[in-house]
Amino acid sequence: MKIFNFHLMPYAHANLEEIRKQGTSWVTYSNAFYDPKKGADLYHEYLDQLEFADKLGFDGVAVNEHHQTAYGIMPTPGVLAGALARSIKHGDVAVLGRALPLVNNPLVIAEEFATLDNLLKGRFIAGFVRGIGAEYHTMGINPAESHARFHEAHDLIIKAWTQPGPFEYDGRYYKFKHVNPWPRPYSEPYPRIFTPSSGSIDTIRWSAQKRYTYCQTLAPIAAVAQTFSLFREEADKAGYQASPDQLCWSNAIYVAETDELALKQVRPHLEAYANDFLSRNPVMMSPPGYSSVASVKRVRAMKAFMSQRQSAEDILEKGVVIVGSPNTVREKLAAYQDLAGFGISLTKTQFGTMPHAMVQENQIAIAKEVLPYFKNRLPQPHVKAAAE
Amino acid sequence: MANPEYQSLDVRGTAVRFMRAGKGAPLFLLRGDDASEGWRGYMDTLAQSNDVIAPEHPGFGGAPKPEWLDSVADMANFYLDMIDTLGLQGVRLMGLGLGGWIAAEMAIRAKGRIANLTLVDAAGMKVADSDGIDLFLVTEEQGVLDKFADPAAGKAEQAFKLTPESEDTRIANQMVIAQLAWSPRWHDPNLRKWLHRVDVPTLIVWGEQDQIAPVAHAHEWQKLIKSARVEIIEGSGHMPYIEKSDAFVNAVSKFLNTERVPA
Numbered sequence: 266m267k268i269f270n271f272h273l274m275p276y277a278h279a280n281l282e283e284i285r286k287q288g289t290s291w292v293t294y295s296n297a298f299y300d301p302k303k304g305a306d307l308y309h310e311y312l313d314q315l316e317f318a319d320k321l322g323f324d325g326v327a328v329n330e331h332h333q334t335a336y337g338i339m340p341t342p343g344v345l346a347g348a349l350a351r352s353i354k355h356g357d358v359a360v361l362g363r364a365l366p367l368v369n370n371p372l373v374i375a376e377e378f379a380t381l382d383n384l385l386k387g388r389f390i391a392g393f394v395r396g397i398g399a400e401y402h403t404m405g406i407n408p409a410e411s412h413a414r415f416h417e418a419h420d421l422i423i424k425a426w427t428q429p430g431p432f433e434y435d436g437r438y439y440k441f442k443h444v445n446p447w448p449r450p451y452s453e454p455y456p457r458i459f460t461p462s463s464g465s466i467d468t469i470r471w472s473a474q475k476r477y478t479y480c481q482t483l484a485p486i487a488a489v490a491q492t493f494s495l496f497r498e499e500a501d502k503a504g505y506q507a508s509p510d511q512l513c514w515s516n517a518i519y520v521a522e523t524d525e526l527a528l529k530q531v532r533p534h535l536e537a538y539a540n541d542f543l544s545r546n547p548v549m550m551s552p553p554g555y556s557s558v559a560s561v562k563r564v565r566a567m568k569a570f571m572s573q574r575q576s577a578e579d580i581l582e583k584g585v586v587i588v589g590s591p592n593t594v595r596e597k598l599a600a601y602q603d604l605a606g607f608g609i610s611l612t613k614t615q616f617g618t619m620p621h622a623m624v625q626e627n628q629i630a631i632a633k634e635v636l637p638y639f640k641n642r643l644p645q646p647h648v649k650a651a652a653e
Numbered sequence: 654m655a656n657p658e659y660q661s662l663d664v665r666g667t668a669v670r671f672m673r674a675g676k677g678a679p680l681f682l683l684r685g686d687d688a689s690e691g692w693r694g695y696m697d698t699l700a701q702s703n704d705v706i707a708p709e710h711p712g713f714g715g716a717p718k719p720e721w722l723d724s725v726a727d728m729a730n731f732y733l734d735m736i737d738t739l740g741l742q743g744v745r746l747m748g749l750g751l752g753g754w755i756a757a758e759m760a761i762r763a764k765g766r767i768a769n770l771t772l773v774d775a776a777g778m779k780v781a782d783s784d785g786i787d788l789f790l791v792t793e794e795q796g797v798l799d800k801f802a803d804p805a806a807g808k809a810e811q812a813f814k815l816t817p818e819s820e821d822t823r824i825a826n827q828m829v830i831a832q833l834a835w836s837p838r839w840h841d842p843n844l845r846k847w848l849h850r851v852d853v854p855t856l857i858v859w860g861e862q863d864q865i866a867p868v869a870h871a872h873e874w875q876k877l878i879k880s881a882r883v884e885i886i887e888g889s890g891h892m893p894y895i896e897k898s899d900a901f902v903n904a905v906s907k908f909l910n911t912e913r914v915p916a
Contacts, residue, residue: 401835402790409718409832548792552835553827561824 266602266639269359270318270628271327271515271611274311274345277618278303279335281541289546291334291399304338310621312345314614316352317625321632325357325390327611329461330364332396333403336542343377350384358385361461361480361611362392366411367404371418371439375425375446382451391456392480393419395468398550409554412467414438426455459513464492465560473499473507480513480611483543486584489514490605497606509608509644514601517586517613520630524589530623531588532577538617539585540574586616591634598635599642606644654697659709664735667719671708675700678768679741680909682707683732685750685776686830689714689822690814695894698902703745703909708735712829714822725777725833725841729758736766745909747771749894750865751830757844757874760851769854771905772874774863774891779840783869785891787838789831793823800891802862810895839866848877855881856908858901860889884908 280298284290315326328345331337339345342360349358358381363374382389395415401408417436421444424434430445450456461480462468469492472479479496481489493512500507517535521527551561581588587597598610614631615624657674672692680703682696688710699705711731712718721727732755736744746767748756753775760770788796797814801807815823855878859871868885875881884904886893893901 405836407831407835409828409835546790548790552789553824553831558821558824562820 266598266608266610266642267324267510268610268612268631268636268639269325269327269357270315270323271329271361271613272311272315272615273329273331273337273613274307274339275538275542275615275617276304276335276338277307277620279542281537284335284541284544289544289549290336290542291545292402292549294335296333298335299338307338308345310624311615312348314621314624314628315349317628318614319353319356321628322636323356323632325359325388326353327359327361327390329361329392330394330396332367332400334399343381346381346389347384350381353385353388357388357390359390359459360392361390361459362394364394364396364400365418365422366414367396367400367406368418369439370441371421372425372441372444372446374418375422376448378422378456379426379446379448379450382456383448385451387452387456389452389456390459392459392461393422394461395555398552398555399545401552401555402549407554408552410438411555416471423455426450461513461515464488465556466495467557469496470499472496473511474503476500476503476505476511478511478513478609480515480609482515483585486514486601486605489584489601489607493605493607509606512605512607513609513611514605514607515611515613517616518594518598518631518635519586519588519614519627520591520594520634522590524593527588527590527593528577528581531619534617534619534623535577535580535586535588536575536617539580542617591630594631594635595638598639599645602639602642603645608643610639654694655692655700657692662735662738664731664738667711667721667731668716669708669711669731669735670714671706672696673704673706675703675705677703678743678745679704679706679739680745680747681732681736681741683710683746683748683752683755685752686826687749687814688752689819689826693895695898695902698898699905702906706739706741708732710826710829712832713826715825718829718832722829722832725754725758728755728833729762733759733763733766743768745769745771747773747905748775749773750891751776751834753777754841754844757848757851758841760853760855761844761847764850764852767853769856769909770851770878771856771858771908773858773894773901773905774860774866775857775870775874776834776839776866777841777844778866778870778873779837779842780867780869780873783867785839785863785865785867788865789835789838799864801896802860802888802890803896806896807890810892845877848874849879851878852880854908856905857881857883858893858904859883859885860891860893860896861885861887862889863891865891 328342330342332340346360378391431443434441434444459478459480460472463482473496497507519531614628655674657672659670661670744767746756753772754777786799797811798807857871857874871883875883886897886900889897
C-alpha cells in the first residue's frame with residue numbers, strides 16, 4: 266500500500282459558533298471571519314507538515330481545491346503544490362484535483378499541471394474533478410452543464426498534452442484558434458491521473474474505462490468497499506482487471522499510545538471537522554443538473570441524517586477514519602484494505618482544529634508504527650473474497 | 654371545466670407536448686416551472702373566450718434536454734417555430750414567470766407577428782437593489798411558500814404541487830430551469846437593449862407582494878416597452894393567477910378583449 270499525506274488546509278481558527286448558526290461553512294459564511302495574520306501562519310504550518318511527511322517517508326503528499334469556504338483554503342492548489350515542488354525530494358506531489366468545469370479556459374490547467382510535472386520531473390499526479398455543488402454557486406458556472414463541461418475540458422487537456430501544437434479546438438463550451446501550450450508534460454505521455462469522486466456511478470464507469478485511479482472521498486468503509494467493487498466490475502466490462510493502485514481511499518488517521526488516549530485527544534478536532542467544517546446546506550450542495558434525479562432524491566432522504574451532529578465514536582464506528590493505538594490502527598487499516606481492495610491510502614494527519622504540534626506527533630507515530638508495516642502490502646484476496 | 658389532455662407536436666425534430674382548449678383567437682400561454690402541471694382554474698376561465706394553447710417546455714417532464722437548448726433565446730426561437738408549425742394567426746402571447754421572459758424574447762423577434770403581449774411577474778430583468786429571493790438556494794418546500802403572499806395559500810399550493818408522483822419531473826425540470834436561468838441569475842443583460850422593438854399593446858401584470866421578482870421589476874418593464882401599462886394585483890405574491898385568480902383573470906380579460914390588433 267502507498268500512503269499519501271493529504272491536506273485539506275482548513276481555516277482552523279474558524280468561528281464555529283457562527284458556522285453552526287448559519288448551518289454552513291460554505292458560500293455564505295463571511296470571509297470577514299478570515300484573519301490573514303492567522304491564515305498566513307496556518308499556510309506555513311500546513312506546508313511544513315507536508316514537507317515533514319516527505320522526510321518521514323510518506324509515499325507522497327496531496328492538496329485539493331475548494332472555493333469560498335473555511336473547510337479548505339486552497340482555491341488555487343497549484344500555488345501550494347508549486348510551493349512544495351522544490352522541497353518534496355522523495356515522494357509524489359498530487360493535486361486532487363482541479364475542478365475542470367469551473368474554469369472557462371481548461372488550457373490554464375493543462376499549463377499548470379504540465380509545469381508542476383516539469384518541476385517535479387514526473388513525480389506529479391494530476392487530479393480531475395467536477396467541483397462540489399456549492400462551487401457552482403460561488404464560481405457562477407451552470408450546474409446543468411457540469412458533466413458536459415467536465416468531459417470536454419478533460420478531452421481538450423489530454424489532446425493539448427498529446428497532439429503536437431498548434432492546432433485549433435472547436436468544442437461546444439471551449440473554442441480556441443490556437444492551442445499550443447508550453448511546457449509539455451515531463452511524464453510520457455502525460456502525468457498519472459486520479460479522479461476523486463463521492464461515488465457517482467458515471468464517474469466510476471468513466472474512470473475505469475480510462476484506466477485512471479479512482480479516489481473515493483470521505484465515506485464509511487462499507488460504502489467504499491461497494492464503490493471499489495463497482496469500479497472493478499466496470500474495469501472487467503472494459504476488458505481488463507483493475508489493479509489495487511487504481512483504487513485510492515481518502516481517510517484520516519490518528520495514532521496515540523492507547524485507544525482511550527487517542528480518542529480523547531482527537532475528539533474535539535474530529536467532531537469540529539465532521540460537524541462544523543463539513544457542514545453544508547443540502548440545497549447548496551445539490552444545484553439542479555449537478556446530479557442525476559436519483560442522486561437528488563438520495564440527498565433529500567439523507568437530509569434528516571445530515572442535520573444530526575455526529576460523535577467521534579459514530580465516525581470511528583462507521584470506519585470513516587481510523588483512530589487508536591498503533592496496534593488498533595494497523596489492524597483496522599489492514600482489515601479495511603482487505604475488505605475494499607485499495608492500494609493507495611490518502612491520509613489526512615491534520616483535520617478540523619488540530620494544532621501543529623499534535624499533527625507532527627501524529628505524523629511521527631504514523632511513520633514509525635504504520636508506514637513500515639504497509640510497504641508493498643497488497644489486499645489479501647481470501648479476506649476480500651469472503652467479504653464480497 | 655374543460656379537461657384538455659396533452660397533445661404532441663413535432664417542431665423541426667423536437668416533440669413538444671401542449672394542452673389546448675377554448676374558443677376564440679389563439680392565446681399562447683407560456684408558464685414557468687409549473688409548465689408540466691395540468692389544467693388549472695385560471696386557464697379554464699381564459700378558455701371561455703380564448704383558444705388557450707399551453708405548451709410544456711422542451712426538456713420538461715422527463716424528456717431529454719434538447720441538444721439545441723442553451724438559453725432563453727433558443728427557447729424563444731423554438732416557440733416561434735411552434736407557432737408557425739401550428740399555423741396560428743393573430744396570436745396573443747402571455748408569459749408567466751420564466752414564461753414571461755421567453756415571451757418577451759419572442760416579442761422582440763416577432764415584430765408584426767403577434768397581436769399583443771401579457772407579462773405576468775416575469776423573470777428576465779435585473780433591477781438594481783430589487784433582487785428577489787434566490788430560489789436556487791432554498792428548499793422546494795420553502796420556494797413554494799415564498800411565491801405566495803398568504804402563507805395559507807402557499808401551504809395549499811405545496812399540498813397540490815409537491816406530490817411523490819411528480820417528484821422526478823420536478824427535479825428534471827429544475828435542470829432545464831438552471832440551464833436557462835443560472836447565470837446571469839434569472840436575467841439577460843441583453844434583453845433591455847432590444848425591448849424597444851416590442852410595439853404591440855402590452856399588459857404587465859404583477860403581484861403586489863412578489864418576493865421572487867419584486868414589483869419594481871414591473872415598472873422597469875414598463876419603462877422599456879413604450880406600449881405597456883401595468884396592473885398590480887393587490888394581496889398577491891409571485892403567482893397572481895393562482896393566489897388571486899379572479900382579479901388576475903379580470904385584468905387580463907379586459908386587456909385581451911379591448912386591445913386586440915386586427916390580424
